[in-house]
Amino acid sequence: MKGKCYIQGMAAISPQPTFEGDIFSAPLVHTDSNLLACIEPDYKPFVPGNSLRRMTRVLKMGLTTALKCLQESGVATPGPIITGTGKGSLQDTERFIKEIEDYKETALNPTPFIQSTYNSVNGLIALQQKCTAYNNTFVHRGFSFENALLDSMMLIQEGEPHTLTGAFEEITAEHFYIKSRIGYWKSESTDSRELYKHLSPGTIAGEGAVFFTLAGTPTQQSYAAISGFKMLYKPVPGKLTATLKNFTTHADLIVTGRNGDSNFEHYYQELDNCFPDTPQLPFKHLCGEYDTAGAFGLWLSAHILKAQQVPQQWFSMFNQLPEHINSILFYNHFYGEQHVMILLERV
Amino acid sequence: MEELKKKLKEQIIEALNLQDTKPADIDDNAPLFGEGLGLDSIDSLELMVLLERQYHIKVEDPREGRKILQSVQSMAEFIQSKQPA
Numbered sequence: 001m002k003g004k005c006y007i008q009g010m011a012a013i014s015p016q017p018t019f020e021g022d023i024f025s026a027p028l029v030h031t032d033s034n035l036l037a038c039i040e041p042d043y044k045p046f047v048p049g050n051s052l053r054r055m056t057r058v059l060k061m062g063l064t065t066a067l068k069c070l071q072e073s074g075v076a077t078p079g080p081i082i083t084g085t086g087k088g089s090l091q092d093t094e095r096f097i098k099e100i101e102d103y104k105e106t107a108l109n110p111t112p113f114i115q116s117t118y119n120s121v122n123g124l125i126a127l128q129q130k131c132t133a134y135n136n137t138f139v140h141r142g143f144s145f146e147n148a149l150l151d152s153m154m155l156i157q158e159g160e161p162h163t164l165t166g167a168f169e170e171i172t173a174e175h176f177y178i179k180s181r182i183g184y185w186k187s188e189s190t191d192s193r194e195l196y197k198h199l200s201p202g203t204i205a206g207e208g209a210v211f212f213t214l215a216g217t218p219t220q221q222s223y224a225a226i227s228g229f230k231m232l233y234k235p236v237p238g239k240l241t242a243t244l245k246n247f248t249t250h251a252d253l254i255v256t257g258r259n260g261d262s263n264f265e266h267y268y269q270e271l272d273n274c275f276p277d278t279p280q281l282p283f284k285h286l287c288g289e290y291d292t293a294g295a296f297g298l299w300l301s302a303h304i305l306k307a308q309q310v311p312q313q314w315f316s317m318f319n320q321l322p323e324h325i326n327s328i329l330f331y332n333h334f335y336g337e338q339h340v341m342i343l344l345e346r347v
Numbered sequence: 348m349e350e351l352k353k354k355l356k357e358q359i360i361e362a363l364n365l366q367d368t369k370p371a372d373i374d375d376n377a378p379l380f381g382e383g384l385g386l387d388s389i390d391s392l393e394l395m396v397l398l399e400r401q402y403h404i405k406v407e408d409p410r411e412g413r414k415i416l417q418s419v420q421s422m423a424e425f426i427q428s429k430q431p432a
Contacts, residue, residue, distance in 0.1 A: 050385060
């Protein structure tokens with residue numbers, strides 16, 4: 001990677017109480033329904049009521065998270081807006097498809113059609129903030145957020161002072177059912193707090209919206225620097241280990257996307273073998289599994305680096321953590337296909 | 348006619364998800380767009396769909412639509428004119 005980029009501000013709506021207050025004292029939210037749903041805030045302070053009435057859940061979550069992130073970063077009008085989403089607004093898509101069938105392709109509501117497009121959240125942010133700069137949404141399954149991040153870093157390299165970069169995903173009952181039919185979720189009811197003890201096929205579902213303000217220069221309020229980044233698609237045996245070993249820079253902590261899915265556990269075992277002495281923190285018991293869960297992992301890693309502490313109440317099952325955390329290696333993959341490694345450093 | 352207007356107001360509130368509005372808040376003759384309820388162009392499409400689904404009336408001419416969707420009163424008059432005597 002040519003140069004670093006810095007996380008200047010961030011916000012998250014997730015199944016944990018992450019939107020407001022101090023995450024280091026927020027309680028751990030858990031479930032045994034195999035589905036971690038977001039805790040939604042009051043949207044009215046962020047979005048005018050007349051606009052809210054038309055929006056479905058993920059649009060409200062995405063837009064509000066983006067606005068909170070800008071507010072936290074002190075940026076009034078964003079420059080480029082770059083996001084990633086695997087599925088976009090599922091609620092709108094499902095409603096639109098159902099109406100095609102119910103009304104025999106006639107008399108279709110325009111709103112779910114318009115909002116089912118993946119770039120709706122980006123459009124809403126730009127409209128509300130009157131931003132006419134670069135605006136792009138990446139839809140690449142488990143690489144959606146990562147491509148948004150890569151695009152943002154390249155823009156910063158080219159001289160953009162800052163970008164608004166994020167990801168959003170929602171789970172619906174319909175989508176949960178469809179994915180359960182192809183073995184995405186565990187067949188047995190699993191307590192999310194004990195996810196890593198239940199090594200069996202499938203994992204637990206999740207959702208969330210996370211936004212970052214990225215910049216080319218650090219300030220006192222920077223959370224972390226992104227100093228290394230690598231994506232691998234369906235790595236052949238040995239390729240993952242070889243790539244992980246390239247991150248030989250000493251990482252004090254590894255944040256991993258481990259999710260209790262025995263079908264893909266071998267990838268995390270490769271990680272264990274590469275870094276046997278580095279403590280690891282898995283995060284999927286907090287947010288569940290979804291295409292852009294990596295954004296939540298990055299958000300958590302940046303918080304840990306800035307605060308120099310781990311939200312202990314969320315990780316009571318782990319007790320060996322380093323005193324000083326100067327760098328974090330983040331590793332995640334999406335059902336064995338899209339793998340990402342990000343190196344974060346303390347600013 | 349009064350019954351039709353009351354029903355129409357309820358249908359508009361539901362179709363457009365006007366959460367804080369009650370049928371009594373909508374004046375029969377107040378403009379639906381701009382002032383009044385402050386609806387916009389997407390709402391006008393939603394109202395066209397409402398007419399088609401609930402009353403089986405398809406508005407083919409957009410210029411005609413502008414007149415029909417002026418107020419609850421104009422919508423109700425249009426619906427009544429299309430209903431069999």
